[in-house]
């Protein structure tokens with residue numbers, strides 16, 4: 001799953017308006033942020049395998065440190081405790097925990113049977129990726145709902161808050177659709193490096209436009 005994870009982060013803003021969108025996105029994206037560096041370090045493995053599922057040309061051979069249910073729970077707890085220690089904001093803490101855990105659940109729905117319960121443990125997956133139309137329908141619907149909730153929870157305070165946000169949404173959608181027409185990667189580096197760089201840039205960009213938007217609650221209090 002790709003933009004479906006983003007949808008969870010955007011939606012969380014309604015529940016935890018005082019937490020930066022960058023943090024709320026980092027939570028549901030967490031497993032996919034760990035995965036590229038873990039691939040580069042050789043801690044996890046992937047095989048390029050066109051046709052593995054109809055949606056993704058990859059055999060996700062081994063990735064328990066980023067994608068097992070047990071490790072997701074560890075990351076979720078560590079991330080939310082760290083956040084709590086710094087910000088003492090309960091809705092944000094809860095949104096982070098649920099966000100990190102949601103990654104496993106959503107990947108379990110979409111992936112083939114490759115999502116481990118724990119390192120070395122049994123692996124599961126319902127295989128929504130075997131249907132391109134089904135995958136895109138579910139993810140785009142989730143994305144629309146997530147963006148809608150974010151738009152209702154926040155208001156642009158200037159042009160950056162408006163247009164940098166709009167560009168972000170358009171870029172995610174265009175990338176998601178264009179990816180259908182791209183060739184499979186030829187090396188693991190071709191997956192990991194762009195993944196790593198894009199992950200960091202997308203979080204910085206989200207932090208940037210989100211800090212140029214006020215939450216509707218705050219706007220009401222001031223007005």
Ligand SMILES: [Zn+2]
Pocket residue numbers: 001031032067103107
């Ligand atoms: Zn994932």
